[in-house]
Amino acid sequence: xxxxxxAHPLAPEQRAVTxxxxxxxxxxxxxVMAPHAMRVPWWLTAxxxxxxxxRSYFAFTQRRLPSAWVLFAIAVLGMVAIxxxxxxxxxxxxxxxxxxxxxxxxxxxxxxxxxATMVVFLxxxxxxxxxxxxxxxxxxxxxxxxxxAITGALVSFSAPQRKPVSNLxxxxxxxxxxxxxxxxxxxxxxRVQGPLWGMPQDAYSGVTGLTDTMSPGTLSQLSxxxxxxxxxxxxxxxxxxRQLYWRGPVLWDYDGRTWRTGPRRWQQxxxxxxxxxRFEYSVVLxxxxxxxxxxxxxxxxxxxxxxxxxxGQIISVSEIRNRMRYEMVSVAGGQRPAEESRGSLARALAxxxxxxxxxxxxxxxxxxxxxxxxxxxxxxxxxxRDQRFIYTLLPPMLGRDSxxxxxxxxxxxxxxxxxxxxxxxMRAAGVPARVVTGYQGGDVNPLDGYVTVRQxxxxxxAEVYIKDKWVRVDPTAVSMPGRLDSGMANSVPTxxxxxxxxxxxxxxxxxxxxxxxxxxxxxNLWVLGYNTDRQREFLARIGFTDADWRNLATMLFxxxxxxxxxxxxxxxxxLVRPDPVQQLWLKFCRKLAVAGLPREPHEGxxxxxxxxxxxxxxVAAAIVSVxxxxxxxxxxxxxxxADLAELKRTVxxxxxx
Amino acid sequence: xxxxxxxxxxxxxxxxxxxRAWWSDSHRATxxxxxxxxxxxxxxxxxxxxxxxxxxxxIMLVGSINYVLSLGFMLTFLLAGLAIAGMVHTVRNLARLxxxxxxxxxxxxxxxxxxxxxxxxxxPWVRPAVMVRHEKSGAQTVTDIPASATAEIVxxxxxxxxxxxxxxxxxxxxxxxxxxxxxxxxxxPDFRCLVYPRPEKTALxxxxxxxxxxxxxxxxxxNDDFSSLRTYQLADSPRHVAWKAVARSxxxxxxxxxxxxxxxLWLDWSLLPPGLELESKxxxxxxxxxxxxxxxxxxxxxxxxxxxxxxxxxxxxxxxLTALALHDS
Numbered sequence: 001x002x003x004x005x006x007a008h009p010l011a012p013e014q015r016a017v018t019x020x021x022x023x024x025x026x027x028x029x030x031x032v033m034a035p036h037a038m039r040v041p042w043w044l045t046a047x048x049x050x051x052x053x054x055r056s057y058f059a060f061t062q063r064r065l066p067s068a069w070v071l072f073a074i075a076v077l078g079m080v081a082i083x084x085x086x087x088x089x090x091x092x093x094x095x096x097x098x099x100x101x102x103x104x105x106x107x108x109x110x111x112x113x114x115x116a117t118m119v120v121f122l123x124x125x126x127x128x129x130x131x132x133x134x135x136x137x138x139x140x141x142x143x144x145x146x147x148x149a150i151t152g153a154l155v156s157f158s159a160p161q162r163k164p165v166s167n168l169x170x171x172x173x174x175x176x177x178x179x180x181x182x183x184x185x186x187x188x189x190x191r192v193q194g195p196l197w198g199m200p201q202d203a204y205s206g207v208t209g210l211t212d213t214m215s216p217g218t219l220s221q222l223s224x225x226x227x228x229x230x231x232x233x234x235x236x237x238x239x240x241x242r243q244l245y246w247r248g249p250v251l252w253d254y255d256g257r258t259w260r261t262g263p264r265r266w267q268q269x270x271x272x273x274x275x276x277x278r279f280e281y282s283v284v285l286x287x288x289x290x291x292x293x294x295x296x297x298x299x300x301x302x303x304x305x306x307x308x309x310x311x312g313q314i315i316s317v318s319e320i321r322n323r324m325r326y327e328m329v330s331v332a333g334g335q336r337p338a339e340e341s342r343g344s345l346a347r348a349l350a351x352x353x354x355x356x357x358x359x360x361x362x363x364x365x366x367x368x369x370x371x372x373x374x375x376x377x378x379x380x381x382x383x384x385r386d387q388r389f390i391y392t393l394l395p396p397m398l399g400r401d402s403x404x405x406x407x408x409x410x411x412x413x414x415x416x417x418x419x420x421x422x423x424x425x426m427r428a429a430g431v432p433a434r435v436v437t438g439y440q441g442g443d444v445n446p447l448d449g450y451v452t453v454r455q456x457x458x459x460x461x462a463e464v465y466i467k468d469k470w471v472r473v474d475p476t477a478v479s480m481p482g483r484l485d486s487g488m489a490n491s492v493p494t495x496x497x498x499x500x501x502x503x504x505x506x507x508x509x510x511x512x513x514x515x516x517x518x519x520x521x522x523x524n525l526w527v528l529g530y531n532t533d534r535q536r537e538f539l540a541r542i543g544f545t546d547a548d549w550r551n552l553a554t555m556l557f558x559x560x561x562x563x564x565x566x567x568x569x570x571x572x573x574x575l576v577r578p579d580p581v582q583q584l585w586l587k588f589c590r591k592l593a594v595a596g597l598p599r600e601p602h603e604g605x606x607x608x609x610x611x612x613x614x615x616x617x618x619v620a621a622a623i624v625s626v627x628x629x630x631x632x633x634x635x636x637x638x639x640x641x642a643d644l645a646e647l648k649r650t651v652x653x654x655x656x657x
Numbered sequence: 658x659x660x661x662x663x664x665x666x667x668x669x670x671x672x673x674x675x676x677r678a679w680w681s682d683s684h685r686a687t688x689x690x691x692x693x694x695x696x697x698x699x700x701x702x703x704x705x706x707x708x709x710x711x712x713x714x715x716i717m718l719v720g721s722i723n724y725v726l727s728l729g730f731m732l733t734f735l736l737a738g739l740a741i742a743g744m745v746h747t748v749r750n751l752a753r754l755x756x757x758x759x760x761x762x763x764x765x766x767x768x769x770x771x772x773x774x775x776x777x778x779x780x781p782w783v784r785p786a787v788m789v790r791h792e793k794s795g796a797q798t799v800t801d802i803p804a805s806a807t808a809e810i811v812x813x814x815x816x817x818x819x820x821x822x823x824x825x826x827x828x829x830x831x832x833x834x835x836x837x838x839x840x841x842x843x844x845x846p847d848f849r850c851l852v853y854p855r856p857e858k859t860a861l862x863x864x865x866x867x868x869x870x871x872x873x874x875x876x877x878x879x880n881d882d883f884s885s886l887r888t889y890q891l892a893d894s895p896r897h898v899a900w901k902a903v904a905r906s907x908x909x910x911x912x913x914x915x916x917x918x919x920x921x922l923w924l925d926w927s928l929l930p931p932g933l934e935l936e937s938k939x940x941x942x943x944x945x946x947x948x949x950x951x952x953x954x955x956x957x958x959x960x961x962x963x964x965x966x967x968x969x970x971x972x973x974x975x976x977x978l979t980a981l982a983l984h985d986s
Contacts, residue, residue: 571746
């Protein structure tokens with residue numbers, strides 16, 4: 001009769017999935033997909049939920065799962081639908097949509113714990129996809145909770161009979177033990193600067209920020225956003241609010257509605273002269289998927305891998321797709337020699353023909369009386385101040401001649417209207433001018449000293465070319481002098497939709513906000529911004545200068561090895577200690593064994609001591625006493641401490657030979 | 658030069674022999690008494706699921722590098738830490754387990770020997786999903802061992818041949834808690850089960866003249882009529898203990914009966930057809946013993962070299978069957 005080898009009872013492919021497993025996994029999937037559900041089209045969420053419900057129906061009625069052909073057909077259907085929706089199936093968004101459908105389909109072919117484990121891996125992967133969109137502190141906490149739940153599912157596959165709470169506790173314990181290992185790996189794992197290959201086209205969609213064009217409404221749209229553009233930390237003296245002009249794209253070309261940057265030339269970064277004050281600071285720039293960097297006017301240094309354009313913008317060699325930190329030096333009010341070519345000056349005077357006739361007519365009238373550019377500028381500023389313009393986030397819709405309508409009819413506008421109208425007016429009056437966009441202002445956090453600049457502080461101003469120099473003119477500030485000192489939120493009428501954070505007055509709210517922002521900033525710098533440079537910096541700080549990947553690997557393996565040893569020690573620690581009486585008895589038996597009288601396995605203490613007493617008559621009394629005490633202590637009803645002490649002494653002093 | 662060579666080869670031989678001895682010591686030899694699974698004898702290897710998890714981690718790591726996701730790194734490393742911690746936990750689920758042998762009641766060949774093992778958990782935590790498997794037969798069971806407690810399991814191992822059936826290698830295995838690793842260990846306790854010959858269903862042999870002579874000789878003890886009380890002897894059946902008398906006095910007393918002399922039977926080796934194979938002979942005699950016992954007869958056993966005086970009862974039956982099981986071995 002050949003012995004039949006039974007199937008392995010612990011093999012996951014041998015164990016059927018229960019309704020409890022299914023419910024748990026569906027819960028985990030919903031947990032990790034919920035944030036995505038807000039980003040994908042509604043029908044996709046509905047589709048995924050239908051697949052979950054369908055699988056639950058099979059579990060409930062105990063019917064056979066659909067065949068592979070049915071699932072294949074659904075998969076094709078889903079891929080076609082996603083392809084039609086996103087126009088591709090290889091992008092980031094469509095990839096996540098596909099994952100959502102496949103998770104549902106995997107559930108529908110989930111029969112054993114092996115399949116269920118694959119669903120668990122899918123859940124882990126879906127956690128990762130959430131980080132493509134946000135890596136904030138709350139996200140980290142929510143996703144850690146998801147991780148405990150998913151790991152609980154994994155544990156329950158190994159011990160199906162246990163209560164879910166026990167499995168969750170085990171999962172929590174495992175993850176707690178994983179944290180030190182993860183921390184060591186995070187700090188020491190040699191970092192490679194990504195990306196490794198081309199990203200899908202849509203990898204960085206949905207980031208807010210300045211663009212290289214400006215038309216009415218661009219900046220006022222941006223000004224309702226709380227999102228942080230960048231943070232800056234000044235070493236030494238911090239600038240006053242009036243000096244906080246963060247330069248961004250410079251716009252030259254106007255088509256009657258939209259301003260554009262147009263072609264860009266490079267310039268040698270020449271020495272900045274003059275100026276009121278010199279500031280040294282570091283900027284932590286949020287990714288905005290464009291290649292310009294922001295710096296206070298006028299930038300006197302250049303970060304690595306960046307160039308200076310002829311109109312004073314700092315341009316990075318690649319798009320800013322990750323949070324980036326750079327050191328800067330700026331001189332407020334400083335100047336760079338700027339001898340503009342005739343081509344440039346022609347661009348700075350060009351106006352589309354046939355637009356804004358009233359503005360053109362007024363400028364022509366001024367040109368009749370004023371010939372000096374300087375005087376013209378002063379005249380225009382004076383005129384602007386005399387008109388009673390209203391600064392608002394909700395300007396009325398403007399028609400074709402938007403500058404005319406703003407200057408003479410509505411007189412209500414946001415900074416893009418002011419700057420655009422002023423530059424058009426100057427050009428019409430024969431003074432070369434251009435629009436500069438960027439940010440104005442910033443909120444100083446008293447806790448860590450960081451100046452936070454939000455999208456809402458996006459601003460546009462003008463530059464006028466006078467006496468071979470570009471001079472900054474802020475028409476918004478000219479009309480609304482309070483804008484610079486009290487900030488945008490306090491300058492607009494009370495009904496305007498200013499971001500909530502910018503209008504908060506309550507002191508405790510403000511301090512809470514500052515705390516939170518300081519924490520977020522540290523998180524951004526040290527956790528999210530931990531890259532090759534930060535790693536080197538950190539290692540240098542703890543005493544390892546020029547650590548290459550070999551040192552890192554050595555340190556890594558040593559540290560992880562130590563943690564494993566610690567864990568093993570922990571796993572042994574809480575064992576019940578052997579009975580001291582038993583230990584003494586074993587010690588006694590060892591002594592006799594060394595003397596040539598090992599105890600036979602079947603021999604009880606009485607038989608053995610009897611035999612030993614015969615063999616070693618010289619110490620027979622001690623042997624008998626040990627036997628009696630051992631029996632009394634181990635099997636007796638009451639255990640006397642005196643007996644134990646006596647046994648200890650006798651065994652210690654016992655010498656058989 | 659040649660001298661060194663021979664010396665070194667001799668050394669190697671010695672080393673090999675020593676290695677082999679060590680191997681057979683630690684892996685083949687049966688162990689007496691409670692066996693504690695020390696850390697050193699618990700082996701661990703990743704499972705296929707574990708390999709797939711490693712592949713998933715590589716994909717997640719590459720994704721984190723490519724998209725520069727710091728939290729992605731954190732997640733990947735946390736999961737790597739989970740696997741490493743899980744490895745220690747898997748070992749912990751098996752290590753320091755104590756295996757104690759129980760009793761294995763004798764069975765007949767063709768039945769399954771019921772090897773009873775106790776798994777003692779000295780630790781204050783539960784050890785779920787521990788598999789115990791008899792390697793040779795594939796008999797296996799999965800059990801949870803509660804904290805600081807003992808779980809009892811029975812391995813039904815087919816007994817094919819009469820005689821002593823020693824339990825061979827037993828594997829203890831677990832994949833708890835994460836299933837990425839399997840930890841296992843082998844034990845071979847000093848544990849055996851007596852297997853009686855396979856009984857043949859057969860008619861009783863005719864009473865030989867010798868047998869009737871014997872029956873007159875053997876002091877007419879049966880269990881039909883009560884005759885007297887005597888001091889209890891270890892081999893006496895518990896059914897014959899005079900429990901009432903025991904309750905009165907402190908000594909164990911056994912009731913003695915006078916049986917029907919005519920029902921006494923000698924089961925004699927010489928009655929078997931000489932052409933029969935040894936095992937068949939033993940099978941037939943086993944069948945006789947069972948039939949005699951069921952028939953309420955007093956019977957004796959006469960094997961080459963063994964004579965068991967006629968008697969009746971469970972103990973007598975066991976004595977006879979043991980003699981048959983161990984005949985010629």
